[in-house]
Amino acid sequence: MARRWIAPARLMLLALGLGAAASWAETAEESELKAAYIYRFAQYTTWPDPPSGEVKFCSYGQPAIDEGLRKLQGRTVQNVPISVSRVDSPQAAKICHVLFLHVDRRGELAAWVAALALQPVLVVSDLPDAFREKAMIVFAVEPNRVTFRINLTQARASGLSLSGQMLKLAQEVR
Template sequence: MRSHKGEARQMGILTRSLCLLCFFFCLPIPGTSAPPSEYQLKAAFLYNFALFTEWPDQVGDTLYLCIHGRDPFGEDLAKLDHRQVGTRTILTRHTLTLNEVQSCHMVFISNTAIGQLSRILEALEGIPVLTVADTPGAMRQGVALNMVRQHNRIAFEANLTAARAQGLNLSSRLLRLATEVEQ
């Protein structure tokens, strides 16, 4: 059972994270007049997904965030390297094979790899890996979190059944922000 102090701390983290997302949405990047790119925002979402996922102890001290397929993030994802998620440190990497995906804790399945989705999910069966995509219909196909564009904003859908099948718990605070939750 979690203490009220722990819940308050987690709520404070969520509030700060949401403020950060609002900051990204509302302000241009210093030195430019352009708002943040779609994938800068999605990188921020990935970080928040990691923060509000309860990881099993077997994950260890390093949380490997992998991109499977062509990397749409560029330098924006590298900014997550060495960021803290609780007591764990994020390290990003790119995967080319299904065996490599099995050593990840969080995997973003890019549009170029979505055709392999059923094989990827099969390879990850029973392994505590949070699957994330940004492809229409991916949540219904078994991806735990799927980012979508809605009214010119980034939103996300959650497949709670898929996350639980991987031994992961998604925070109720995170789920409240989802546009759709499949249970």
């Protein structure tokens, strides 16, 4: 009875060896990946008043992504250098071009999105509730991927224009 398991077991071991031998992988840390996405989103966005001097990337909430965002400092979007900062109120966020929002409490989240609703701020979040609350771009985490959804109506209402490439790659466009 045990004998019939030998062949499959041998092949499984071989498969394991094969996998372990390969060391090229296209993987990234989740927060690193989200920061890279935000960087690309900014490149595919047109603001009603194109940023001059600096493109302001702001964040509120989750510290994990801040580290990733800080790495954007010194890079440029449409030839304008990026500045990265944390904000602590929707009022302060109105001067941002891009805002990453991670607020766990729905009431607070709704207040932030409402306060920025008609401002030309690209609001990005990673909470499922944020899509219902009409944040413009919301990440969806899959077991081995990060994808995103776009509230296009909301972005348009704020005067932002998002490129076709972004719309094509989104998981969902509303």
